[in-house]
Amino acid sequence: MKIVSSGICPFVQRITALLEAKNVPYEVEDIDISDKPDWFLEISPLGQVPVLITDDGRALHESDAIVEYIEETAGDPLFPADPVEKARERAWSYLATKNYLVQCSTQRSPDQVTFVERSAKLNEAFATAEKRLSDGRFFRGDKVGMVDIAWLPLLHRAAIIQQHSGYDFLAEFPKVKAWQQNVLATGLPKKSVAEDFVEKFTNFYLSDETYLGHPEQGQARQACCGPTERSVACACC
Numbered sequence: 001m002k003i004v005s006s007g008i009c010p011f012v013q014r015i016t017a018l019l020e021a022k023n024v025p026y027e028v029e030d031i032d033i034s035d036k037p038d039w040f041l042e043i044s045p046l047g048q049v050p051v052l053i054t055d056d057g058r059a060l061h062e063s064d065a066i067v068e069y070i071e072e073t074a075g076d077p078l079f080p081a082d083p084v085e086k087a088r089e090r091a092w093s094y095l096a097t098k099n100y101l102v103q104c105s106t107q108r109s110p111d112q113v114t115f116v117e118r119s120a121k122l123n124e125a126f127a128t129a130e131k132r133l134s135d136g137r138f139f140r141g142d143k144v145g146m147v148d149i150a151w152l153p154l155l156h157r158a159a160i161i162q163q164h165s166g167y168d169f170l171a172e173f174p175k176v177k178a179w180q181q182n183v184l185a186t187g188l189p190k191k192s193v194a195e196d197f198v199e200k201f202t203n204f205y206l207s208d209e210t211y212l213g214h215p216e217q218g219q220a221r222q223a224c225c226g227p228t229e230r231s232v233a234c235a236c237c
């Protein structure tokens with residue numbers, strides 16, 4: 001099968017992470033999302049990635065529908081069999097996916113005020129997960145499940161931002177932080193993206209145009225809070 005991607009889209013990463021978790025072989029074709037080719041517009045009614053093209057050439061759009069298709073056809077179920085538990089895991093997955101674009105826009109914030117405003121919504125999602133997480137390595141114990149896959153793009157991107165800017169979205173959420181480390185340790189985040197992903201991602205989100213990427217802002221916050229305490233909760237910065 002083929003996944004049509006645009007490089008750094010979190011909805012695409014959810015799909016490729018799921019395929020990696022299930023060991024399903026796939027190819028990726030990148031398109032320029034700002035100049036969508038006609039063949040893509042013909043198979044993607046909303047003009048959005050991801051699109052999955054099956055081996056017999058049929059196209060599927062909408063990441064939730066694609067997840068269901070892969071879960072039903074690829075074996076090695078990642079949702080629990082019990083319908084109630086499955087519905088719950090869908091709901092927890094939805095909390096992640098409805099925050100993908102929130103995280104993207106937070107990372108693209110041009111200034112501190114916008115950044116604090118946008119991170120507040122993302123923090124709500126992390127705080128909700130913090131309350132629900134137990135002591136297992138993953139959302140449902142010690143085996144990767146569908147909720148882990150849905151949260152993987154958020155957790156992976158938070159790790160890259162921390163590594164490259166020093167800012168930690170998860171500083172206030174120790175259980176989510178531990179979950180992030182366990183998900184990273186599976187190797188799935190890295191396997192689910194192209195080799196140049198980190199470069200493309202940091203060029204876009206840690207550029208001179210963004211608050212997180214702006215060196216002067218970073219220095220001001222470090223001088224104020226200390227390098228390890230960079231937090232939106234810090235009143236002085």
Ligand SMILES: N[C@@H](CCC(=O)N[C@@H](CS)C(=O)NCC(=O)O)C(=O)O
Pocket residue numbers: 006008009010011033046047048049050061062063064
């Ligand atoms: N609801 C869609 C959202 C996908 C989405 O927002 N994709 C973005 C890239 S991350 C996109 O294709 N944007 C181009 C556009 O909307 O024109 C899904 O779950 O698949």
